[in-house]
Amino acid sequence: MHFSIPDTEEFTSENGSTYTCYHLHVNGVEHSMLRYSQLHDFNEKLKKEFGSEIINNFKFPPKKLLGLNQIQKEERREKLEHYIQLLSQDARVANSDVFNGFLISAQKETEKGIPESVELNVYLMNGHKITVDIMSTDQAEDVLEAVATKVELSEQYVYYFGLYLVKKDESSAFSIVRKIHDFESPYISLNSAKGPHRIVVRKSYWDPVFDDDLKEDRVAMNLLFIQAVNDVEREWVICSKEQRRNLDTLKRKNSRKEYVKEVRSMKFYNYIKFKPSTSDYPEENVPVVVHAGNREIIFTVRTPDGSYKEGTFKITRMRCWRITSANEDNSKSLELSFEYLMAKDSLKWITIKTEDAILMSLCLQGMVDELIMCKKGLKMKKPSDRIKGPQRQYKSRDGGIIITRSTTNNAAAIPDPPVLQKPQESHSDQKKNSEKMHSTLPPKSRGAAAHIENDIFEGIGDDDL
Known part of the structure; x- marks a missing residue:
């Protein structure tokens, strides 16, 4: 899931006071508008549900006694965006009825959805x-x-x-x-x-x-x-x-x-084919056709002599990936960048500029989650695995109450959270090497984005190369 808060909007309440709303986007689409007080109330609910020692790791921006100037408002927007990005990457939280209920209530209020x-x-x-x-x-x-x-x-x-x-x-x-x-x-x-x-x-x-x-x-x-x-x-x-x-x-x-x-038996069965893209691999600004499926993504590139060549990137060798905006003035110009283990001790950032960057990232995450499920010997969930949560009260923008009841999935089917998980001493030397070589995104990339760590990569060893 990809959460962002790209901008804010000022509103005037019935009593004449002004307040700021944050536009919450989920997977590239506006999902809801939220006030800081709603997000603060949500954070308090998470503390009660999961404990302060866990939720405090996500560093929710504190309240301020005085009003915020424009620079402080922008700082708060960035901190809230980072908070929701990290929060959504913890499977325990993201699969909970508290999390789902909050987002459903926010969508319902924003779109004025009346249960009918x-x-x-x-x-x-x-x-x-x-x-x-x-x-x-x-x-x-x-x-x-x-x-x-x-x-x-x-x-x-x-x-x-x-x-x-x-x-x-x-x-x-x-x-x-x-x-x-x-x-x-x-x-x-x-x-x-x-x-x-x-x-x-x-x-x-x-x-x-x-x-x-x-x-x-x-x-x-x-x-x-x-x-x-x-x-x-x-x-x-x-x-x-x-x-x-x-x-x-x-x-x-x-x-x-x-x-x-x-x-x-045919090529690209059970793959998704994305819209035409460009990549910096095997060279800068080369047109590529990208397919995703079966635990890999495949680049198809047309050579100067008219033939086609393919490059295959296994998800087990992607250390992490992220989405950035290549041009802040054009929200459609997005890039997906992933850090790939090209050879032992050799990591390389590869960037794809595509309208389908978010869909591509969701496909990568889906393949990782499926592989984790298989490694743990888990099965596809069934409707009977869903657990109906209690009715919960969420704060509305005007300070009122929204009552929502949502479901969560059986905890046994939820993968361990990759972001908060501490490295184990038994990990291979390959992982230690990869951490030392961790690189940053190319300078041309702009815009806030969450690093999505690939939990499958942590177990890679020399035999996988």
Whole structure:
């Protein structure tokens, strides 16, 4: 998750006093507006829930007795941004009902979302529409479970899939904007999105081996087949003319298992293809096509002689990554930079300039989380793993109360937090070397961003090279 507070806005209350609101952006999209007093109240709730010794590590900016001048306001904005960025990277906090409830209540207040019974259209990747009856303020997982019930998907397979916000582009095709997280209402997020958007159901896992868990379930196999067809048609999967003819034949015969089996053998199956990008690797400002999936990202570069070359970057060898703004006057000009172990004792920063920087980062985080889950022998969560939290009271902008009840996930399925985790003495010498060589971002990068440490990197050793 990527949190930022890029700017503030001044408001006047009913009694004539002015106050500052902070625009909270989540994954590149404005989520809510919050006053300092709301964030302070939220921080106090976290202390009660997790203990001051943990929450104080995030260094919430203290209250001031006197009013703030413009420089002090900007300092507070930066400190609040850093606070929420670090907070969101602790899995214990980010998966709690306190955290989810606060963000849902903030979104509800900002968008003036009144809890009411509504219909929401959710689409499959072939355009088939599924209409579900929900409450307008339901969490993403509530909506996903409602969709699964509507299509009769078995409970154990619900969270192999997720809800994604997609947007129609200039070619009338729908491109992925982001996955909808549980701390937001899909109904409110869809209605507040600018331009033609819709919510779709897609696979939420990265390793195609998970397909094997679904192949004997009729509904799950149908969803796999629909997405596979869509990926082939939009040329995210690379296949020869002969392979395409075979796929068309299997599609006409409605041989869904055989179709999916055939596509799984093809290049870039279960990868996401991003919008055209530029990179500083293998040289400055080179156009690249980037794919992400199966625990790696792949660069495809066209050489001067017209041929294509590929570079593969394994997520296990990425020490960390971050997003920055390449041009502060243009919010769309974003860069994703990651520090990569090119060879033993050799780390290098690689930067991609792309509109999809945030989506790319979320994909990297998803692959890391999935790999941690597999290493720990955990399974995909089920609806029964969700724990309904108590009703909680959150402070509103006018000093009133917002009552919200949200859910959290079974603690056994939550990975250890990578940011606060202390290094263990048993880590390999490779990790010690990498810490010594830790470098900074290229000077051209600007804008606040949180370092996202890769917990998988910590266990890398010489055998992995």
